[in-house]
Amino acid sequence: MSFLEALARARREGDLSEVVAAVPYMRAMGMEMRVDEEGVLGVLPFAEHHIGNYAIRAIHGGVLGALLESTAAITVLYTSESVHLPRIVNITVEYLRSAKAETTFARSRFTKQGRRVVSVRTVAWQGDAAKPVAAAQSHLLIG
Amino acid sequence: MSERDEAAAAKTAAAKTAAEKVAAEKAARAARIDQAFNRAVPYNAWLGLETVDVGEKGAGRLVLRLPFREELVGNPETGVLHGGVITAAMDATSGGSVFLALAEPLRIATLDLRIDYLRPAEAGRDVLCSAHCYRVSRQVAFTRGVAHHGDPGEPIAHAVGTFMIFRDAPSRMADALKSGRAGEGEP
Numbered sequence: 001m002s003f004l005e006a007l008a009r010a011r012r013e014g015d016l017s018e019v020v021a022a023v024p025y026m027r028a029m030g031m032e033m034r035v036d037e038e039g040v041l042g043v044l045p046f047a048e049h050h051i052g053n054y055a056i057r058a059i060h061g062g063v064l065g066a067l068l069e070s071t072a073a074i075t076v077l078y079t080s081e082s083v084h085l086p087r088i089v090n091i092t093v094e095y096l097r098s099a100k101a102e103t104t105f106a107r108s109r110f111t112k113q114g115r116r117v118v119s120v121r122t123v124a125w126q127g128d129a130a131k132p133v134a135a136a137q138s139h140l141l142i143g
Numbered sequence: 144m145s146e147r148d149e150a151a152a153a154k155t156a157a158a159k160t161a162a163e164k165v166a167a168e169k170a171a172r173a174a175r176i177d178q179a180f181n182r183a184v185p186y187n188a189w190l191g192l193e194t195v196d197v198g199e200k201g202a203g204r205l206v207l208r209l210p211f212r213e214e215l216v217g218n219p220e221t222g223v224l225h226g227g228v229i230t231a232a233m234d235a236t237s238g239g240s241v242f243l244a245l246a247e248p249l250r251i252a253t254l255d256l257r258i259d260y261l262r263p264a265e266a267g268r269d270v271l272c273s274a275h276c277y278r279v280s281r282q283v284a285f286t287r288g289v290a291h292h293g294d295p296g297e298p299i300a301h302a303v304g305t306f307m308i309f310r311d312a313p314s315r316m317a318d319a320l321k322s323g324r325a326g327e328g329e330p
Binding site: 003022023024025026028048049050051052053054059060061062063065066067069070073084085087088089090091092093094095098 | 183184185186187188189190213214215216217218219220224225226227228230231232233234235238252253254255256257258259260263
């Protein structure tokens, strides 16, 4: 299935699995993008190679950054009419708590949606959504 | 040999020994970063990070190579690396530069990291990540860095980071960096 077909199907059926499968890095990381009533939910089931601090078994900051960025990009892609992945201009990641060796979730909210650029706030959490582990502010150009 | 020649020869020999000592210290530090940081940290190992340059002692400068591989591609249409991979590699390089700037092994944690993507990485090419920890205060370290394909004048991304320093908590990773015995007794 081509990326375009995967994207068309995702928008039609609310299933992003084929889109995620088409992105080698997201597949290698084991990332999932689920669609629920609130929109796109980024899910990263824990894998041993995500560890960044072996002493306290915490997830690498770069892994959280990648989840936040991917969730922002896929949310923009899914909600726009573009057939290309958005281009990320910049991202600022705040690390709020150490992330444990368990599943991490992420959700994006648009701070401002323009015609060409979207400002996105993305928050990542684990067991308790009220206790985010990381958050990011990013700007994406619609593809 | 005149007295003057002898003195000059001794001076040259001393300079050579000093230069050798500096080179040996640098090589040992590079080996420690490779072992305790690039290989012992699972995600750094998965990314395949390699040490390129550890700078002068205490300078807080680090250059790591991120070898290209298909698994790290973020855009299937262009074959370009995923932005998150650049973020992760810059996070690792920036954190490493903080370790190199600290006089003693201490635990650190990323507070925030901003990445500006200046131009797309080229498909199939390795990325060099260079970071400098230019200020260490009592509790916070400040870094800036750049990712490029070999010419820092044509950067792929700029990175600015801040890191918390825990002066009351010696780090096992930092200890490993100091002793070069990374991963000993680790899971």
